[in-house]
Structures are given as structure tokens and as C-alpha cells.
Amino acid sequence: MTNFPAFQYDVLIIGGGAAGLSAALALGRARRSVVVVDGGEPRNAPASGVHNFLTRDGTPPAELMRLGREEVEGYGGVVVRSEVLSAARVDGGFTVTIADGAVLSARRILFATGLIDELPEVPGLRGHWGTAVLHCPYCHGWEVQDRAIGVLATSEKGVHQALLFRQWSERITLFLHTAEQLTEEQLEQLAARGIELVTGRVTSVDGDGERLNAVILEDGSSHAVDALVVAPTFTARTELLEQVGIEVLPHPMGVGSFVETDPMGATPVPGVWAAGNVTDLMGQVVTSAADGLRAAAALNGDLIMEETRAAVDAYRLARTEAAVR
Ligand SMILES: Cc1cc2nc3c(=O)[nH]c(=O)nc-3n(C[C@H](O)[C@H](O)[C@H](O)COP(=O)(O)OP(=O)(O)OC[C@H]3O[C@@H](n4cnc5c(N)ncnc54)[C@H](O)[C@@H]3O)c2cc1C
Known part of the structure; x- marks a missing residue:
């Protein structure tokens, strides 16, 4: 242990x-004792x-995290590579139990657990996730510019994704797959932007793990693509948040589930904070880092007020005692 x-x-x-x-860096620089427990599976791995x-720009995700850990440790922050298995509210704060059974205790807790991308159930998709199966044009659009890009529609959002990726390539095919019939307006938009429409269910994608070759339909036809865009369900990692009393909510845009915070990252449960993708499903790396910084500043302010209240109580007591002596 x-x-x-x-x-x-x-x-x-x-x-x-x-x-x-990012939160740990700001808290370390604020001379707070801070420990980060991390399972080492960032979403963009x-x-x-x-x-x-x-x-x-272009830094490998693992390298960015290594640099981040180094900066945190430079200010005395502790980074533990482990999984938190459970979290509990206790008098004066929180405890968590990590994978080897060790228990850590803190006055405040910040959840920066990210989200899980749940992909449509099509054989071959998962093996190409993040390389040739994509969701975010701002993350990967430049890399697939002018290539043959397929869009797998699982809802009407497919039309939106096809129109979006059209900014990066003229060779866009929308596979209607499980999406409902499109409206006249949508069909006109696709035609006007030169986006090919293919009806029928997609049964698999063919590739070598790095590159995609083709999308295969249930009628056996094969359509060559270099990349395939999908719309994952964004499921925030909230199991531990629920253990300390936080409610998980469906996202208003219907894209997944998340936990709600105030603009500074405070949840409705005192002492519990959240930052990054767990609370902002659309967040990118730089905005998640900004969320962490914002939460850290608010957390430090919260601790300062608690310490000030305790100091005022002690001060008053000392003055009362001095007066009766
Ligand atoms: C394929 C792909 C490519 C992307 N490319 C880009 C890009 O180019 N640019 C960009 O800005 N954004 C990109 N993103 C989005 C980016 O990944 C997220 O915005 C970012 O990772 C969110 O940061 P976060 O700190 O909230 O969560 P994460 O980076 O996911 O970090 C969460 C961490 O919490 C840990 N964790 C979770 N539960 C526990 C637990 N119980 N105990 C211990 N640790 C735990 C995980 O192991 C993980 O290390 C991409 C996303 C994907 C899916």
C-alpha cells in the first residue's frame, strides 16, 4: 500500500x-498542499x-501531461498514478480510497475525471478511434483536409457534422445509417454543398487500425473513405461524484450526461468542485485547463474564507479571555 x-x-x-x-499548478503556486490522483487515461490519448x-500545437497528449505533472511537482504538488475507487464526505472534508487500498484525506475535493466517448456500435470503429474515426473538426479537420471524409449519421446531427466538415474537404459523403429521413431543407443544403448521400445501414468499417479503407453497407457495397466522422455520446465520468451527493444530469443538447457547476466550478455540495469535460462536454484541452485554473482560484478563495472565519473566532475568544483576566 x-x-x-x-x-x-x-x-x-x-x-x-x-x-x-492546471488546477493543481495554480493551487501549488497558491502555497496549498495538493494531491492529484490520476488513472493516466486522458480522453485524447x-x-x-x-x-x-x-x-x-501538435504536442503528443502524453507529452503535454508529462510536462504538466513536472510543473505541478515543481511547486510541491503530489501526483499519484492510481485509480480512485471510492470517495466519501467526512467531518471537515473528504476521503478517497485508491486502487492499492491507501486512503487520502483533504479539506476540499475537485473532480476532473473527464468523460467517456461512447461510439456507435459498428464493428471496426473503436480500433480507428482518434486516428481515422473522428468527431471534432477543430481537433482533426486540418489533418484530413481534401481527403474523402465519410460522416456516419446516427441522428439528424449527422447533417450538421457533414456541413461542418465540408469546410475542410469537398469530398464529403453522408451515410444515413440509423438517422431518420431528412427534411427537404436538409436535402437541399446537402445538394447545394455537393455532399453525397448514401442510404442504408453501415455494417462495418475496413482498415488497418491507422488508416481506413472503406465503409461497408448491409447490401455488401463498399465506399472508399480516408476518415469517418461519428457522433459519440459524451458520458461524463461521474460515479465518484454521485458518491458525494452530486446529481448527474442529461445534457440540454442531448449529447450525453454531465454535472452542473456554477461558473467557477462549484457544485451544489459544499466543498465539491468540478472542472473540464466532466462539467463541460464540449470543452477542449485549453478550455479545460482554463476551467481548472478558475476552479483553483475559487477553491483557494473558499479556503481563505474558512481560515479567516476560524481566525476571527480565535481572535474574539482571545480578546474575551483577556478582558475577563
Ligand atoms: C480523439 C480525441 C482527440 C482530441 N483532440 C483534441 C485536440 O486536438 N485539441 C483539443 O483541444 N482537444 C482535443 N480533444 C478533447 C480533449 O481530449 C479534452 O478536451 C480534454 O482531454 C479534457 O480534459 P479533462 O482534464 O477534462 O479530461 P481528461 O483529459 O480526459 O482527463 C481526465 C483524467 O482523469 C482520470 N480519471 C478518471 N477517473 C479517475 C479515477 N476514478 N481515478 C483516477 N483518475 C481518474 C483519467 O484517467 C484521465 O487521465 C480530443 C478528444 C478526443 C476524444
Whole structure:
């Protein structure tokens, strides 16, 4: 079992992706004792590089996280590579139990656990996720520009994705798959933008794990594509949040589930905070890092007020005692 100091950390962070590490950096610099427990599975792990992160464009995700951990540790933050199995509210704070049975304790807890991308159930998709099976044009659009891009429609959002990716390539095919019949207006939009429409259920995708060759339909026909766009369901990793009393909500845009916070990352349960994809399903790496920073500043403010209240109580008591002496 890992040997942790018996003291209570100021803040315990579950999840050491962009959101969690950014919060830990700010808390370390605020001279707070902070521990990050991280399972080491950031959502973008399958991608070769992180894009749209100014000054770090194209950096491999694992390298970005390594640099982040180094910066956190430089300010005295502790980063533990493990899985948190359970979390509980206790007097004066929280405890969590990690995979080897060790228990850590903290005054405040920040969940930066990210989300899980649940892909449509088509054989071959998962093996190409993040390389040739994509969802986000801002993450991968540049890399597939001018290529033959298929869009797998599982709802009417497929039309929106096809129109979006048309910005990066003129060779777009929308596979209607399980989506409902399109409206006249949608059909006109697709035709006007030169987007090919293929009806029929997709039964598999063919490729070598890196590159895609084709999309196969139930009638046996094969359609060559270089990349396939899908719309995953974004399921926030919330099991532990539920253990400390947080409600999980369906996202208003129908894209998945998430936990709601105030603009600074505070949840309705005192002492519990959340940042990154767990609360913002559309968040990118740089915005998740910003969420973490914002939550850290608010958390530090919350601790300062608690300490000030305790100091005022002690001060008043000392003055009362001095007066009766
Ligand atoms: C294929 C793909 C490519 C992408 N490319 C880009 C891109 O180019 N640019 C961009 O800006 N965004 C990109 N994104 C989005 C980006 O991945 C997210 O915005 C970002 O990872 C969110 O950061 P986060 O810290 O909230 O969560 P994550 O980065 O997912 O980190 C969450 C961390 O929490 C840990 N964790 C979860 N539960 C536990 C637990 N119980 N105990 C311990 N640790 C736990 C996980 O192991 C993980 O390390 C991409 C997403 C995907 C799917």
C-alpha cells in the first residue's frame, strides 16, 4: 500500500488531465498542499497530437501531461498514478480510497475525471478511434483536409457534422445509417454543398487500425473513405461524484450526461468542485485547463474564507479571555 503522510491535504484532485493538472499548478503556486490522483487515461490519448493549444500545437497528449505533472511537482504538488475507487464526505472534508487500498484525506475535493466517448456500435470503429474515426473538426479537420471524409449519421446531427466538415474537404459523403429521413431543407443544403448521400445501414468499417479503407453497407457495397466522422455520446465520468451527493444530469443538447457547476466550478455540495469535460462536454484541452485554473482560484478563495472565519473566532475568544483576566 502507498505510504501517504497522515495529514489532510488542502485539496485532493481526482483526474490529472488538462483540467486537474492546471488546477493543481495554480493551487501549488497558491502555497496549498495538493494531491492529484490520476488513472493516466486522458480522453485524447489515441490522438497523435493536441491541436489548438497555443504554443503547444501538435504536442503528443502524453507529452503535454508529462510536462504538466513536472510543473505541478515543481511547486510541491503530489501526483499519484492510481485509480480512485471510492470517495466519501467526512467531518471537515473528504476521503478517497485508491486502487492499492491507501486512503487520502483533504479539506476540499475537485473532480476532473473527464468523460467517456461512447461510439456507435459498428464493428471496426473503436480500433480507428482518434486516428481515422473522428468527431471534432477543430481537433482533426486540418489533418484530413481534401481527403474523402465519410460522416456516419446516427441522428439528424449527422447533417450538421457533414456541413461542418465540408469546410475542410469537398469530398464529403453522408451515410444515413440509423438517422431518420431528412427534411427537404436538409436535402437541399446537402445538394447545394455537393455532399453525397448514401442510404442504408453501415455494417462495418475496413482498415488497418491507422488508416481506413472503406465503409461497408448491409447490401455488401463498399465506399472508399480516408476518415469517418461519428457522433459519440459524451458520458461524463461521474460515479465518484454521485458518491458525494452530486446529481448527474442529461445534457440540454442531448449529447450525453454531465454535472452542473456554477461558473467557477462549484457544485451544489459544499466543498465539491468540478472542472473540464466532466462539467463541460464540449470543452477542449485549453478550455479545460482554463476551467481548472478558475476552479483553483475559487477553491483557494473558499479556503481563505474558512481560515479567516476560524481566525476571527480565535481572535474574539482571545480578546474575551483577556478582558475577563
Ligand atoms: C480523439 C480525441 C482527440 C482530441 N483532440 C483534441 C485536440 O486536438 N485539441 C483539443 O483541444 N482537444 C482535443 N480533444 C478533447 C480533449 O481530449 C479534452 O478536451 C480534454 O482531454 C479534457 O480534459 P479533462 O482534464 O477534462 O479530461 P481528461 O483529459 O480526459 O482527463 C481526465 C483524467 O482523469 C482520470 N480519471 C478518471 N477517473 C479517475 C479515477 N476514478 N481515478 C483516477 N483518475 C481518474 C483519467 O484517467 C484521465 O487521465 C480530443 C478528444 C478526443 C476524444
